[in-house]
Amino acid sequence: MTSTMAIDDEEEVIKEVPLLGNVDEVTMHPLVLLSVADHYHRVARGTRKRVVGVLLGSVHKGKVDCTNSFAVPFEEDSRNPSVFYLDHNYLESMYELYRKVNSKERIVGFYSTGPTIRPNDLRIHDIVKRFLPRTCITAPVFCIIDIRPGRDSLPTTAYKVVEEVSTKDGQRLVKMTFAHVPTVMGAQEAEEIGVEHLLREINDPTVSTVASLIKGKISGLATLTEKLVECKDYLESCVRGECKVNPDIVSNLQTILNLLPNLNTDEMVRSMMIKTNDMHMAIYLSSLIRSVIALHDLINNRIRYGEDGTEYKEEEGEEKKEDDAAAEKKEKKEKKDDKEKKAEDKKKKGAAKK
Known part of the structure; x- marks a missing residue:
């Protein structure tokens, strides 16, 4: 990609030259997202710190497939951004252990919880690059994984390192910088089943099933509306001539429109x-x-x-009947005792007169 800019009546030519083994797309697997979220909640939850780790996977024809990851001890000074610590020995030991488990996975990049690019990321990129195989020509990728809740879009943003070559005043300036790479979510069949069971087990007792389903529908419709508005804005800008027409985007939109069902047929109605x-x-x-x-x-x-x-309780009624019966029985016994006592007194008086 070549662009020409005029600055102070001097022509400056900027060229972005990718490194050997250009990266066209990054595929992120659910296991990586779960590992990163667990790493952040264990180490930096409730703080303004970020966590850094290594991405494992494979590269094929410019497509990076991130299937696994592991955390790396990392610290940086908040007051001095140029000061940071990354445990090289831990990284090397963990990589050897992972190689014993799965020899097909190799280091393809590193991740950070960002949420933005930091000045130390280029230096971390140089450190991670040392652990790539000697025959590897693809540079490691850098992925920012946003673990903040409430995101409607993908939580991952991938970058590759490119050389920015510029000429000014007859001098050739070379600077390394990050360039954006498209990111997609991918999963194997086993991962899809695991994620489905994981989501199924998440139960909030304060939210009913109907409410959660309605919330999911509303979230999906809101995302669909956002994408449709984005397509509309892009097409309108192309019609006005403000944006260059991309044949791939237009072809995808045409395919989407062709796949829409016809709702005007009698059978459908x-x-x-x-x-x-x-x-x-x-x-x-x-x-x-x-x-x-x-x-x-x-x-x-x-x-x-x-x-x-x-409230009328049968038990209370029965207890009352029992109490009444006991009182009546006690009263009868007292009357009987009085009669017997009177009879004994009469006998005693009669005997005393004799």
């Missing part, structure tokens, strides 16, 4: 009406059953508590 009627019938029956159950509970409450709202 009839199917939609039947589906809508079935859904409305289910909603109507659910409301009716809910009303009947509510009335049933109301009647049971009236029977249990009565009109005045005081």
